[in-house]
Amino acid sequence: MTQLNATRFRPQRIALVIAGLVAVGAIGTAILRQDGDDAPSEAITAESAGIGDLEKAARESPEDSGTWQRLGLAYFEAGRFADAVRAYDKATQLAPGSALLWSALGEARVMASERDPMPAEAAAAFEKAVAIDPADPRARYFLAVKRDLGGDHQGAIDDWLALLKDTPPDAPWRGDLIRTIEQVAKIHKLDVSDRLAEAGAAAPASASSTPLAARAIPGPSADDLANAAGITPGEQRAMAEGMVARLETRLEGDPSNVDGWIMLMRSRKTLDQPEKASKALADAVAANPGKADYLRQQAAVLGIRQD
DSSP states (O other): OOOOOTTOOOHHHHHHHHHTSSOHHHHHHHHHHHSSTTHHHHHHHHHHOOHHHHHHHHHHOTTOHHHHHHHHHHHHHTTOHHHHHHHHHHHHHHOTTOHHHHHHHHHHHHHHOSSOSSOHHHHHHHHHHHHHOTTOHHHHHHHHHHHHHTTOHHHHHHHHHHHHHTSOTTOTTHHHHHHHHHHHHHHTTOOOHHHHHHTTOOSOTTSTTSOHHHHTSOOOOHHHHHHHTTSOHHHHHHHHHHHHHHHHHHHHHOTTOHHHHHHHHHHHHHTTOHHHHHHHHHHHHHHOGGGHHHHHHHHHHTTOOOO
16 A cells, blocks of 8 residues: 655645644544543553555455454554545445444544545544444544534634543543633634533643643644734744644653654654654653653654654
């Protein structure tokens, strides 16, 4: 299969990435790893097996939905979104009753889209997921994104707030969800302070009760979001690079944040900066020698090797 060309920095995708707080996977993939009985097997395999091993496993067990699910996650984390779509599509054919698989397919379709930030096929997958499980958090999140993109900003915020009420306090994507609500509300001059408090988010997303990994993922400012749709692709890339630079700065002050280092590596890979991606891996290993094997395994999934 052909790997996604990271140099094609699509404006439509970047607009959605910005709106979704730097990396769509920051919420979507984090939800996947918290949601459902199948999630641990995906996370474990992404840590312990490379894409080549997973492709081999899929060839040897083509009727095993779990194998295709794990391959889809590996492709997604490596930025190979079209391949992730094919893997998740196969998994849903084999296990059509899994809401988790349908929402994963929807997210992969969003990221693989060349032009549409919320293609109809992605929305249909999210709708399928909530039809099976109305509580599926990833599908609920992205269906609210769809409402926001369609101009129903209040409706989107209502849906995100409902999701927030159902979100465990220790969910690693909770902080990003709160920031999304706050920033979209600020752009469209909507007051959500009382409703955030009612949903259990009276404290800001950076408060100590928020998991460290979530606090360390930098979100765009309200001005960033307001201006993203009206600037050139080159300017959008510069905006994204600025966000990645902010993450790098945060990691200098908090080098023990392993999830942040993985986010930095993935971001550098997406920006087609292989040398900086390798340096991020080296710096992460140097700062966290006890997590060296895990960091190298995550980097291998992304196609990054330490120099």
